[in-house]
Amino acid sequence: MGQQILRALLIGLILISVIDLSFKTFGIQTPESPEAIRNQAQLNQNVVSSRMTYGRFLEYLEMGWVKQVDLYDNSRNAIVQASSPELGNRPQTIRVEIPVGASQLIQKLKEYNIDFDAHPAEQKNLFVTIASNLLLPLIFIAGLVYFFQNSENFGGGSGQSPLSLGKSTARFERRPDTGINFSDIAGIDEAKAEFEEIVSFLKEPEKYTVVGAKIPKGILLVGPPGTGKTLLAKAIANEADVPFFSVAGSEFVEMFIGIGAARVRDLFKKASENAPCIVFIDEIDAVGRERGAGVGGGNDEREQTLNQLLTEMDGFKENKGVIVVGATNRVDILDSALLRPGRFDRQITINLPDRLGRVGILKVHARNKPLSNDVSLVKLANRTPGFSGADLANLLNEAAILATRYKKSSITKNEVNEAADRIIGGIAGTVMEDTKNKRLIAYHEVGHAITGTVLKSHDEVEKITLTPRGGAKGLTWFIPEEDQTLFSRAELLARIITSLGGRAAEQVVFGNPEVTTGASNDLQQVTNLARQMVTRFGMSSIGPIALEDENPNQVFLGAGLAQGTEYAENIANRIDEQVFKILNYCEQKAVEIIRENRVVIDLVVEKLLDAETMDGSEFRKIVSNYTLLPNKNLPYISKFN
Numbered sequence: 001m002g003q004q005i006l007r008a009l010l011i012g013l014i015l016i017s018v019i020d021l022s023f024k025t026f027g028i029q030t031p032e033s034p035e036a037i038r039n040q041a042q043l044n045q046n047v048v049s050s051r052m053t054y055g056r057f058l059e060y061l062e063m064g065w066v067k068q069v070d071l072y073d074n075s076r077n078a079i080v081q082a083s084s085p086e087l088g089n090r091p092q093t094i095r096v097e098i099p100v101g102a103s104q105l106i107q108k109l110k111e112y113n114i115d116f117d118a119h120p121a122e123q124k125n126l127f128v129t130i131a132s133n134l135l136l137p138l139i140f141i142a143g144l145v146y147f148f149q150n151s152e153n154f155g156g157g158s159g160q161s162p163l164s165l166g167k168s169t170a171r172f173e174r175r176p177d178t179g180i181n182f183s184d185i186a187g188i189d190e191a192k193a194e195f196e197e198i199v200s201f202l203k204e205p206e207k208y209t210v211v212g213a214k215i216p217k218g219i220l221l222v223g224p225p226g227t228g229k230t231l232l233a234k235a236i237a238n239e240a241d242v243p244f245f246s247v248a249g250s251e252f253v254e255m256f257i258g259i260g261a262a263r264v265r266d267l268f269k270k271a272s273e274n275a276p277c278i279v280f281i282d283e284i285d286a287v288g289r290e291r292g293a294g295v296g297g298g299n300d301e302r303e304q305t306l307n308q309l310l311t312e313m314d315g316f317k318e319n320k321g322v323i324v325v326g327a328t329n330r331v332d333i334l335d336s337a338l339l340r341p342g343r344f345d346r347q348i349t350i351n352l353p354d355r356l357g358r359v360g361i362l363k364v365h366a367r368n369k370p371l372s373n374d375v376s377l378v379k380l381a382n383r384t385p386g387f388s389g390a391d392l393a394n395l396l397n398e399a400a401i402l403a404t405r406y407k408k409s410s411i412t413k414n415e416v417n418e419a420a421d422r423i424i425g426g427i428a429g430t431v432m433e434d435t436k437n438k439r440l441i442a443y444h445e446v447g448h449a450i451t452g453t454v455l456k457s458h459d460e461v462e463k464i465t466l467t468p469r470g471g472a473k474g475l476t477w478f479i480p481e482e483d484q485t486l487f488s489r490a491e492l493l494a495r496i497i498t499s500l501g502g503r504a505a506e507q508v509v510f511g512n513p514e515v516t517t518g519a520s521n522d523l524q525q526v527t528n529l530a531r532q533m534v535t536r537f538g539m540s541s542i543g544p545i546a547l548e549d550e551n552p553n554q555v556f557l558g559a560g561l562a563q564g565t566e567y568a569e570n571i572a573n574r575i576d577e578q579v580f581k582i583l584n585y586c587e588q589k590a591v592e593i594i595r596e597n598r599v600v601i602d603l604v605v606e607k608l609l610d611a612e613t614m615d616g617s618e619f620r621k622i623v624s625n626y627t628l629l630p631n632k633n634l635p636y637i638s639k640f641n
Helices: 002-026 034-046 054-063 105-111 126-149 189-203 229-240 259-273 300-313 355-365 377-383 389-405 413-425 436-454 489-510 517-535 569-596 598-611 616-624
Strands: 050-052 066-072 077-082 092-097 115-118 171-173 218-222 244-248 277-282 322-328 346-349 460-465 475-479 613-615
Touching (some): 054 077, 054 092, 189 346, 229 277, 436 460, 436 475, 436 517, 598 616
Antiparallel strands (some): 066 077
């Protein structure tokens, strides 16, 4: 409150100063006293007849037509009472502007016996003169300096003073209270155990120093977005009970040269003064990218900032008790000097949670949410492979919003399923009318479902729907039995066949001329997957050789210009031949499956057109009446040559 009052006073004084300086600069005349105001009002009231030049006034004076004269503004203006035969001797009130140098006027008035009166201007007080000419400008300058130095206080804590550009923008908390504990984190038990050890080291260092152990200087958290890297940093800040500095990597680099390095120095200076402490740098790849990489070499300002960071973390001057925690999802572009022991001693990878991890995360986020008895977090975890912790938190939040929308007191299975569908496929659109396009989409989606169901190495169908979501007019979802990190050749082939199943259904049912563009995304995916089988996985007749990197064409993200294909032209032709061979085989297989199951496909399509959505278990029950479904739990050996 006091700060707001001070701010208002400063703003008022600055405005007064600006107005006063403007009046003086542009020569604006202002009344300086009540007497001056009254004189001016009287002047304006009396001047009602006309104006007269000074020469004409002298003629009137010589002719004896002037009766009375009132002088104002140090004899610069005059109000003349006159009457002339030209106007029938009627009294007139005339205003006359007297030029500079007309000092003989008063003498002339005396010679002609004219009644005149002089109204002197109000004399300025000496103190007022000093205040208007010196004090207010000084207040204006002092106010500007104060605003510059405290701009972060008046800008909601985000401003940066021009007088302190080299100061660190890190948020400092002496005793942080983030509200996040280790008990609030699930699904990343290995990473949590590592940080619990760091907290133990900070709280009881004697247990480690007695055996000669040293506290790690840096810990780098690596993982995809949303896996809990920043959340883990908040937990360690709360659990360690030591001073905590947090800053984003992008906050170091500015348009001014040298500002980033200066901020790094200031950050570690403050950290050393508050040791032991923790410095958390989020998105460290913004400043720690490999030096000299990319088009045109490197960025001098960013590299200078990185060099300063390297020096502060492990240079000639040692920072004792300062633990640096970095977080990034692009560890592949970080500079090697940043990753060596002595700077980031530990590199902790936080991957997407597995099924048990997802169950734990869902339990954490479901603590404050009333769930109905029909909601199974285990089944929900089985349905959400590939979801990050942030995705799961968002899922339950969306379910809570939907429950509120439907005016329910608890979250039911329907809201949870709808929230999952929204996150996976997008917001539901309006169902199409029963037209040819709708029937074609139905056959397309059932084609995906039937091929994935009869293939032994493919996942089970979860749901088939004709409800548009996102850019898709219809969707078929498959749910794996377990989280997969390794894929066999048979499983990859099954994925390609299933992706081509929709186009194969269009081809078999409607004929080649009626094949639509709906499979364009499927074709892109299968082409890319088939190429990876040849060039990365060694799953072709070319042999077990890696011909392409996992992340090609990353020049602008830190990779060098020398990357490219390192194989001969004949090898490139062989790669294309093998890709064509895989795709042709899979297309023939998909067409074969569609033709063999045409009867059940037609039956399912009719039911789907009526219901709009079909559950996977219902679909498998219908299909099992017409064909023998494979046991997908038994090992499978591909017959593809």
